[in-house]
Amino acid sequence: MTEKIKVVSVLPDLLGTYGDSGNAIVASRRLALRGYEPELVTAVLGEAVPADGDFYLIGGGEDGPQAKAAQLLNADAALEAALDRGAALLAVCAGFQILGESFIGPDMNPTTGIGVFACKTHRFDGPRSVGELVTAPTPGIDGVPELTGYENHQGVTELLEGTIPLGMVLVGKGNNCGKRIDGAVSGKAIGTYMHGPVLARNPALCDYFLSLVVGKLEPLEDVRLERAHAKLYEERIKEAYKLR
Amino acid sequence: MKRRFLTLHVNAAITISRIASWWVRKLGMGDGAALPGRILLWLRPGAITELSRGLPAVLISGTNAKTTTTALAREALAGSFQVISNDTGANMESGLAYALTRCGGVCSGKALGIFEVDEAYLPLIGRQLETKIVALLNLSRDQLDRVSETRLTSAKWRAYFQANKDVKVVANCDDPLVVYAANGASNILWISAGINFFQDARSCPECGGEIHFTTSDWRCICGFERPLPDIEVFENEVEADGRRIKVDLALPGRCNVSNAAVALGICQVLGVDLASAVRRMSYVSEVAGRYRRLSVDGRTVRMLLSKNPAGWLEVLDIVRDDRSVVVAINAQVADGRDPSWLWDVPFEFLQGKEVVASGERAFDLSVRLHYAGVEHSVIKDPIDAVKSCVSSELSFVGNYTSFQELRKRIDSSQNPRLARLHRLGDRISL
Ligand SMILES: [Zn+2]
Numbered sequence: 001m002t003e004k005i006k007v008v009s010v011l012p013d014l015l016g017t018y019g020d021s022g023n024a025i026v027a028s029r030r031l032a033l034r035g036y037e038p039e040l041v042t043a044v045l046g047e048a049v050p051a052d053g054d055f056y057l058i059g060g061g062e063d064g065p066q067a068k069a070a071q072l073l074n075a076d077a078a079l080e081a082a083l084d085r086g087a088a089l090l091a092v093c094a095g096f097q098i099l100g101e102s103f104i105g106p107d108m109n110p111t112t113g114i115g116v117f118a119c120k121t122h123r124f125d126g127p128r129s130v131g132e133l134v135t136a137p138t139p140g141i142d143g144v145p146e147l148t149g150y151e152n153h154q155g156v157t158e159l160l161e162g163t164i165p166l167g168m169v170l171v172g173k174g175n176n177c178g179k180r181i182d183g184a185v186s187g188k189a190i191g192t193y194m195h196g197p198v199l200a201r202n203p204a205l206c207d208y209f210l211s212l213v214v215g216k217l218e219p220l221e222d223v224r225l226e227r228a229h230a231k232l233y234e235e236r237i238k239e240a241y242k243l244r
Numbered sequence: 245m246k247r248r249f250l251t252l253h254v255n256a257a258i259t260i261s262r263i264a265s266w267w268v269r270k271l272g273m274g275d276g277a278a279l280p281g282r283i284l285l286w287l288r289p290g291a292i293t294e295l296s297r298g299l300p301a302v303l304i305s306g307t308n309a310k311t312t313t314t315a316l317a318r319e320a321l322a323g324s325f326q327v328i329s330n331d332t333g334a335n336m337e338s339g340l341a342y343a344l345t346r347c348g349g350v351c352s353g354k355a356l357g358i359f360e361v362d363e364a365y366l367p368l369i370g371r372q373l374e375t376k377i378v379a380l381l382n383l384s385r386d387q388l389d390r391v392s393e394t395r396l397t398s399a400k401w402r403a404y405f406q407a408n409k410d411v412k413v414v415a416n417c418d419d420p421l422v423v424y425a426a427n428g429a430s431n432i433l434w435i436s437a438g439i440n441f442f443q444d445a446r447s448c449p450e451c452g453g454e455i456h457f458t459t460s461d462w463r464c465i466c467g468f469e470r471p472l473p474d475i476e477v478f479e480n481e482v483e484a485d486g487r488r489i490k491v492d493l494a495l496p497g498r499c500n501v502s503n504a505a506v507a508l509g510i511c512q513v514l515g516v517d518l519a520s521a522v523r524r525m526s527y528v529s530e531v532a533g534r535y536r537r538l539s540v541d542g543r544t545v546r547m548l549l550s551k552n553p554a555g556w557l558e559v560l561d562i563v564r565d566d567r568s569v570v571v572a573i574n575a576q577v578a579d580g581r582d583p584s585w586l587w588d589v590p591f592e593f594l595q596g597k598e599v600v601a602s603g604e605r606a607f608d609l610s611v612r613l614h615y616a617g618v619e620h621s622v623i624k625d626p627i628d629a630v631k632s633c634v635s636s637e638l639s640f641v642g643n644y645t646s647f648q649e650l651r652k653r654i655d656s657s658q659n660p661r662l663a664r665l666h667r668l669g670d671r672i673s674l
Contacts, residue, residue: 013446022587045454062393068452150582225614232607
């Protein structure tokens with residue numbers, strides 16, 4: 001079984017400030033370890049985002065580059081086309097914000113997003129949301145335990161009617177919209193405020209994300225890798241509760 | 245800093261902060277500058293301006309290599325000036341204040357301040373001193389939970405230069421974010437000090453467009469482009485003032501030749517002979533404990549400090565020929581609370597070496613190393629990690645607090661009296 005899978009890291013030079021490029025590394029490797037043949041494509045500034053990808057990963061970044069990324073992704077509709085075709089998407093922080101209907105640009109005005117998630121992001125007047133974030137995944141995200149990550153943002157993301165969050169916040173702020181929720185799920189698109197990177201912190205979420213396209217996955221046989229993941233996961237959850 | 249109703253006489257404040265410094269060092273509670281500096285500023289809020297009156301100041305800032313470049317510049321200039329400097333790496337207001345207690349407001353005509361300054365504090369500190377020269381090294385992602393993102397820092401620097409036109413700038417022309425900031429000044433000396441981490445530099449700070457890089461040049465379609473260097477760095481030579489000078493340093497790595505070039509830029513602005521400046525720089529063999537070789541349990545450990553992706557690219561070059569490397573990652577406030585930057589470091593370069601993941605965040609590092617295909621063991625305690633190595637010579641690479649912690653523990657393990665004092669210090673800092 002060697003199925004070719006295209007993993008696309010979207011504009012990591014604009015939206016990859018917080019180590020989120022690691023998500024593409026983790027996703028590709030976990031496919032390869034199961035016998036798939038992942039091709040990791042890095043779509044940097046100046047290159048078109050390929051429309052024939054299977055997985056799209058987009059990360060966090062600064063205000064200026066965030067607005068630039070939104071402008072580029074709005075101009076070429078590759079991402080929407082791929083999602084319509086059945087591709088999966090993981091969007092983190094600034095990447096999550098621009099995939100909503102609107103976000104606050106560097107000029108402090110609402111800017112049109114890509115509209116993959118039915119949500120709107122404002123700017124929080126209070127202190128920046130910085131620190132460990134733990135959530136309980138929304139029912140329907142099968143077999144995924146509590147999620148752990150690190151948030152660092154100024155956003156308030158309101159989910160519009162009918163949009164479900166990725167998780168209920170147990171520690172931290174998440175969307176910071178007064179409802180103790182983090183992120184959003186829309187079809188095969190997942191949005192979150194979790195850095196870490198989130199797929200390195202939560203291998204179960206990575207496997208769930210991969211299963212959206214390739215179907216149910218067998219557990220990994222790389223015992224040492226999974227043990228390393230388990231140790232990191234347990235430590236982060238435990239430490240986050242201590243901080244609460 | 246809160247305003248206080250009563251301020252102590254400046255000499256009394258200095259004496260108290262000096263006593264505090266002595267105890268802080270004895271108890272192993274830090275470098276003996278930051279905390280005493282805070283005490284000084286609390287007792288005497290205007291101390292920085294007051295103590296630096298009449299002292300021309302050179303400030304060195306950037307994400308990486310501040311401490312090393314400051315050490316090289318300090319050594320190079322010590323032949324011509326009476327140099328006052330923050331030599332322990334304490335580079336915020338408190339560290340500056342404590343360093344200034346050495347001149348006590350009565351500086352001689354030959355006195356010169358050479359200070360490394362935290363990138364976020366550069367405008368604030370620049371305004372409090374009689375700043376003559378600012379050297380800008382580089383800007384890249386670091387401690388994002390504390391320091392603002394790089395573009396914001398660059399814009400703040402630029403605004404500072406626009407408002408202080410008499411400040412001369414010595415700047416790295418290879419880093420677009422540095423050039424954007426320096427362009428706010430009217431008197432600039434450009435150094436081709438290089439750039440190794442491009443992730444934060446690809447989008448244009450002027451227009452947001454794409455910057456095109458070639459091996460030795462960069463430009464954006466909007467017209468923002470690399471200025472021509474006044475001082476150019478070659479392999480281990482520097483071309484300045486129309487002549488080539490060989491740079492032979494005791495410090496390892498290509499990065500330090502670039503740091504020396506920036507220090508030479510400062511010397512050139514001050515009219516110091518460059519050949520003798522280079523000679524003096526070669527005396528620098530360690531910088532605040534970095535590059536020092538320590539002995540642990542019969543092993544020689546070379547101490548290296550690296551705290552972000554750009555710094556790691558330099559370190560990977562330095563440890564290229566090492567057989568064993570212990571990497572210790574902490575995530576204290578001084579390190580940045582989020583070590584996800586580990587995923588921006590190409591750890592694949594460590595493949596084939598004996599590698600030990602250590603420090604409080606050894607598990608984050610371990611997962612990263614697995615995905616980089618690096619065989620390793622995990623030993624959280626850095627001394628145990630060093631002792632586990634097969635090689636008798638190894639490099640230890642720590643980020644800020646893990647580096648300081650290992651230094652302190654090695655010192656106290658070799659001196660029982662020191663160990664007792666350090667234990668007392670640990671109890672106090674709790
Ligand atoms: Zn431009």
